[in-house]
Amino acid sequence: MLKVVGLEIKNLIDDEECYKQVRRLRWPNKITCPHCESENIIKRGKDDTEVFRQRYECHCCHKRFDDLTNTIFSGHHQPLKVWILCLYFMGLNLSNRQISKELDLNKDDAQRMVSQLRSGVVKKNQ
Numbered sequence: 397m398l399k400v401v402g403l404e405i406k407n408l409i410d411d412e413e414c415y416k417q418v419r420r421l422r423w424p425n426k427i428t429c430p431h432c433e434s435e436n437i438i439k440r441g442k443d444d445t446e447v448f449r450q451r452y453e454c455h456c457c458h459k460r461f462d463d464l465t466n467t468i469f470s471g472h473h474q475p476l477k478v479w480i481l482c483l484y485f486m487g488l489n490l491s492n493r494q495i496s497k498e499l500d501l502n503k504d505d506a507q508r509m510v511s512q513l514r515s516g517v518v519k520k521n522q
């Protein structure tokens with residue numbers, strides 16, 4: 397049996413693809429402003445630390461936002477790729493226990509993430 401040392405799924409996936417996936421999830425048709433829902437937005441460069449995180453500015457309300465604004469991913473201590481993998485494993489019908497093991501999370505964190513993902517990536521009541 398071939399023994400693979402230090403191989404973790406987290407290290408095999410691409411940050412850029414994760415951000416693309418978030419855009420597809422939250423904006424299936426067109427990018428809209430999370431504050432006023434206008435489609436009249438312009439790109440405003442990338443985040444300083446997350447190079448694939450796109451920033452935007454709304455032409456209507458002049459507020460700025462980025463790919464993660466107003467999503468369950470913002471302000472969370474888990475990197476985006478862990479969330480996206482969690483989503484992927486949910487699609488494979490893995491149990492919360494299996495997901496926590498694959499992603500090296502504690503069981504409560506995994507459970508919380510799964511239940512947040514089930515209710516949608518865009519935050520409600522804002």
Ligand SMILES: [Zn+2]
Nearest residue numbers: 429432454457
């Ligand atoms: Zn706006």
